[in-house]
Amino acid sequence: MNDKLRAFSGQIVAVVIALAIGAVIIMLIDESPTKVFMTLMRGAFGDQAKIAGTLLQTTPILICGIAACIGLRGGMFNVGIEGQLFLGGFAAAWVGFAMPLPPGLHVVVAMTVAVIAGAAWVSIPAFFRTRYGTNEVVSTILSNYVAVLLTSYLTIFLFKRPGGWSETPPILATAYLPELFAFSRLNWGLIIGLALALFVAWFFRSTAKGYSISMVGSAPKFAEYGGIDVKRQGFMVLLASGAVGGLAGGIETLGVHHRFMEGFAPGFGFDGLIAALLANGSPIGTIVTALFFGALRNGSLLLETDTNASREIITVIQALIILSVSAQVLMKRRGDSTAGERRWKF
Amino acid sequence: MSTTSPATAQTAVELIGITKRFGAFVANEDVNLTVKRGEIHAIIGENGAGKTTLMNILFGLLQPDEGKIRLNGQDTVVGDPATAISAGLGMVHQHFKLVPSLSVADNVFLGMEIRRNGLIDHATQIAKTRELSERFGLKVEPEERVSLLSVGIEQRIEILKVLARGARTIILDEPTAVLTPQESRELFQTLRGFVAGGMTVIFISHHLEEVMEVSDTVTVLRHGKHVATRPTAELTKADMVRMMVGRDVSFDRRPREKTDGQVVLDVKNLWARDDRRLPALRDATFTVRGGEIVGIAGVAGNGQTELAEVLSGLRPASHGSAMLKGSDLTALSTAAIREAGLAHVPGDRLVRGVDGSASISSNLLMGRQNKAPWSRNGILDWRAAGNQAVEMIKRFDIRARGPEDTVKRLSGGNIQKVVLAREFTNDADFLLIDQPTRGVDIGAQESIHDEIMRQRASGRAVLVISVQLDELLTLADRILVMFNGRIMGEVDGGSADSERIGMMMAGLEPGIVSDEVAS
Ligand SMILES: Nc1ncnc2c1ncn2[C@@H]1O[C@H](COP(=O)(O)OP(=O)(O)O)[C@@H](O)[C@H]1O
Ligand SMILES: [Mg+2]
Numbered sequence: 001m002n003d004k005l006r007a008f009s010g011q012i013v014a015v016v017i018a019l020a021i022g023a024v025i026i027m028l029i030d031e032s033p034t035k036v037f038m039t040l041m042r043g044a045f046g047d048q049a050k051i052a053g054t055l056l057q058t059t060p061i062l063i064c065g066i067a068a069c070i071g072l073r074g075g076m077f078n079v080g081i082e083g084q085l086f087l088g089g090f091a092a093a094w095v096g097f098a099m100p101l102p103p104g105l106h107v108v109v110a111m112t113v114a115v116i117a118g119a120a121w122v123s124i125p126a127f128f129r130t131r132y133g134t135n136e137v138v139s140t141i142l143s144n145y146v147a148v149l150l151t152s153y154l155t156i157f158l159f160k161r162p163g164g165w166s167e168t169p170p171i172l173a174t175a176y177l178p179e180l181f182a183f184s185r186l187n188w189g190l191i192i193g194l195a196l197a198l199f200v201a202w203f204f205r206s207t208a209k210g211y212s213i214s215m216v217g218s219a220p221k222f223a224e225y226g227g228i229d230v231k232r233q234g235f236m237v238l239l240a241s242g243a244v245g246g247l248a249g250g251i252e253t254l255g256v257h258h259r260f261m262e263g264f265a266p267g268f269g270f271d272g273l274i275a276a277l278l279a280n281g282s283p284i285g286t287i288v289t290a291l292f293f294g295a296l297r298n299g300s301l302l303l304e305t306d307t308n309a310s311r312e313i314i315t316v317i318q319a320l321i322i323l324s325v326s327a328q329v330l331m332k333r334r335g336d337s338t339a340g341e342r343r344w345k346f
Numbered sequence: 347m348s349t350t351s352p353a354t355a356q357t358a359v360e361l362i363g364i365t366k367r368f369g370a371f372v373a374n375e376d377v378n379l380t381v382k383r384g385e386i387h388a389i390i391g392e393n394g395a396g397k398t399t400l401m402n403i404l405f406g407l408l409q410p411d412e413g414k415i416r417l418n419g420q421d422t423v424v425g426d427p428a429t430a431i432s433a434g435l436g437m438v439h440q441h442f443k444l445v446p447s448l449s450v451a452d453n454v455f456l457g458m459e460i461r462r463n464g465l466i467d468h469a470t471q472i473a474k475t476r477e478l479s480e481r482f483g484l485k486v487e488p489e490e491r492v493s494l495l496s497v498g499i500e501q502r503i504e505i506l507k508v509l510a511r512g513a514r515t516i517i518l519d520e521p522t523a524v525l526t527p528q529e530s531r532e533l534f535q536t537l538r539g540f541v542a543g544g545m546t547v548i549f550i551s552h553h554l555e556e557v558m559e560v561s562d563t564v565t566v567l568r569h570g571k572h573v574a575t576r577p578t579a580e581l582t583k584a585d586m587v588r589m590m591v592g593r594d595v596s597f598d599r600r601p602r603e604k605t606d607g608q609v610v611l612d613v614k615n616l617w618a619r620d621d622r623r624l625p626a627l628r629d630a631t632f633t634v635r636g637g638e639i640v641g642i643a644g645v646a647g648n649g650q651t652e653l654a655e656v657l658s659g660l661r662p663a664s665h666g667s668a669m670l671k672g673s674d675l676t677a678l679s680t681a682a683i684r685e686a687g688l689a690h691v692p693g694d695r696l697v698r699g700v701d702g703s704a705s706i707s708s709n710l711l712m713g714r715q716n717k718a719p720w721s722r723n724g725i726l727d728w729r730a731a732g733n734q735a736v737e738m739i740k741r742f743d744i745r746a747r748g749p750e751d752t753v754k755r756l757s758g759g760n761i762q763k764v765v766l767a768r769e770f771t772n773d774a775d776f777l778l779i780d781q782p783t784r785g786v787d788i789g790a791q792e793s794i795h796d797e798i799m800r801q802r803a804s805g806r807a808v809l810v811i812s813v814q815l816d817e818l819l820t821l822a823d824r825i826l827v828m829f830n831g832r833i834m835g836e837v838d839g840g841s842a843d844s845e846r847i848g849m850m851m852a853g854l855e856p857g858i859v860s861d862e863v864a865s
Binding site: 206207208209210211212215218219221222223224225226227228229 | 658660679680681683684685690692697698699700701702703704708711712713715716721724725726728
């Protein structure tokens with residue numbers, strides 16, 4: 001418990017440092033940091049509709065964050081969530097417009113296909129990782145580009161809505177994820193995301209499988225010695241992570257856009273990964289960090305109209321957070337002055 | 347002690363009344379230490395006795411809460427390592443601080459680079475490194491990259507770094523912990539050269555043979571306090587152990603009943619390759635019976651690691667079989683081998699034996715996460731796991747704050763006890779114990795040996811691999827000696843002659859060497 005608190009205090013310091021540097025940058029462009037932050041807050045939580053908007057942005061970040069958490073806990077760095085999200089989004093759209101089904105069932109089938117698409121997409125890097133030890137970071141990053149371009153190709157050349165933009169035909173109303181309120185596109189996706197976070201947290205904490213996977217993540221040689229099939233677990237972890245990434249895409253399609261289009265949901269996969277890292281791979285923590293990033297995104301819409309700061313300042317702050325979280329991790333390693341000693345001394 | 351006579355010029359280092367606290371914990375309490383110029387002064391003590399802390403204070407890395415330091419007869423406030431270095435001190439730390447991607451010479455001069463026209467003058471650095479290396483007999487190749495070098499050579503570079511900074515008094519913190527016996531011997535040679543040239547060496551160790559071999563004077567610390575400082579020649583090993591532990595510790599051969607168990611492990615013509623794909627285990631054939639302890643002796647790196655890994659499923663065999671009560675271990679996965687009845691205490695316990703970042707309960711759960719009462723229908727019962735941990739902490743005398751304590755906070759001996767607790771309570775018929783007490787305090791060694799004898803008495807088949815021959819002479823019913831991947835012969839543990847075993851460990855025993863052509 002104490003250790004957990006300490007681990008998080010590092011993350012909080014990282015965020016504070018990032019915000020402080022962000023403030024300095026804002027001052028450099030002759031704008032008032034308080035004004036910018038107040039505008040952000042107003043943009044994110046100013047009224048009912050804004051809060052709903054923030055939660056709408058939070059949903060895909062949260063689900064992608066959970067996908068990343070699954071990978072991180074199992075020792076796999078899935079940087080391909082963005083790509084899995086695109087494929088899941090496209091797959092769900094395809095079921096949505098091309099496969100008429102009764103209401104309810106249509107949603108379930110479309111989501112399932114999205115999940116399968118995400119898992120299938122990551123299964124290629126997962127196979128190479130398990131079979132040949134190919135670093136999954138590189139292969140999943142590369143798979144993003146292929147995914148984005150592949151879905152663009154499918155959209156523009158095979159399934160383009162006649163006369164429309166670079167987008168597929170709209171999905172049938174039977175495949176819509178129900179909305180929660182009349183005044184916002186906020187939908188059941190948020191509930192699914194929250195439930196998933198709770199489930200994954202419980203899974204790692206309380207099941208034998210979750211224990212085995214965590215051990216593979218934190219001490220792979222120990223896990224191997226203890227009789228856990230490390231390669232198999234690694235493969236399954238990547239698959240599960242990709243499946244959740246696909247789910248995130250499916251929810252975006254069925255809940256928000258009701259079609260697939262080029263440039264669909266940009267950057268949610270990466271934001272989710274950062275949210276998960278900032279939460280130390282904890283799904284519950286990711287709820288908080290995803291909300292933070294969702295609020296930044298939504299709040300930033302107001303920035304350009306109400307202040308001189310560009311919306312890109314949000315990207316800068318995120319980059320600063322990544323840097324200071326990495327620095328924290330490095331410093332923590334250094335701070336444990338006995339780490340090297342323990343490595344040598346039995 | 348209390349005088350400030352000019353005679354102190356004869357002393358290189360004097361620590362007077364040093365006390366250091368970390369919070370409420372007292373790591374050094376009123377410690378006095380006088381190191382004469384030109385001697386090799388060993389500092390011994392169990393893990394956590396405060397040796398490293400004391401040296402860090404001397405070197406200016408930590409500030410004492412009380413006490414003072416006199417260097418070369420002068421009262422000195424050692425506020426930082428720079429002060430210590432300018433007073434002629436140098437320290438080789440327990441863990442090395444080299445930059446792997448740089449060359450040997452660049453590492454030696456790191457932070458004091460020789461420059462010409464503002465740029466690093468590599469040629470001069472290389473020449474100077476070569477000169478130092480030749481002058482002190484520390485063979486290194488200055489242009490090589492550190493990442494390609496062995497630990498023994500890395501240590502030489504650390505020593506060269508210290509020499510390049512003009513040290514006359516050199517502190518080495520457990521320098522031999524990472525060395526092979528051969529490398530240790532070379533190090534001792536170097537140290538003797540230093541003192542012959544008028545330098546002073548402070549040498550921390552808990553290998554008593556080494557201390558006997560190399561030091562002139564011994565200082566013993568226990569629980570942060572200074573126990574004694576004596577000329578090495580006046581002390582026996584038993585004296586040192588008594589002072590370190592605070593009581594008599596017996597490493598006499600354990601008394602035992604004769605047993606007549608069934609064959610549990612039957613190894614036949616077992617071969618395996620090492621990581622470089624060269625044969626490392628050659629044609630091993632032996633048995634282990636229930637109620638019997640078989641020891642494997644040998645200098646580290648003669649195939650023992652590979653043998654242990656093959657028996658536990660972590661390395662494939664290239665030929666041969668190892669039957670454990672009817673199942674051939676060479677054909678099974680690690681999980682299936684555990685199912686078949688193996689308990690395994692691994693040699694590299696920090697990598698294989700535990701997850702340092704997890705709690706004691708969680709570490710004790712490994713291998714049981716799918717079994718009742720620890721889990722039902724795939725759902726873990728952490729209460730049962732916690733109860734188990736509490737029980738084992740008591741039974742194995744694990745010094746920890748509680749079952750939720752993180753394993754990496756524990757001392758080496760207590761981490762080993764966590765591993766033993768898990769493996770010894772597995773109800774396995776065959777116990778494979780690799781280096782039971784490596785790096786474990788002497789006091790704890792005794793209780794680990796007690797526990798191994800108890801396992802024998804309960805009818806288990808025990809295979810103990812150890813590079814410490816004494817340990818095998820204490821425990822084993824039979825000792826197999828390995829050299830170059832081969833079992834050179836077998837001796838009875840009760841009547842073993844360590845001289846003869848030593849010959850076999852060096853591959854020098856004729857008549858037993860098998861006549862097969864080495865591959
Ligand atoms: N920075 C520190 N903070 C708290 N406790 C420490 C610190 N450094 C050492 N200790 C404690 O002080 C004791 C002595 O440690 P050390 O000097 O490293 O022992 P030795 O080198 O004799 O094994 C140990 O119990 C250790 O846990
Ligand atoms: Mg130490």
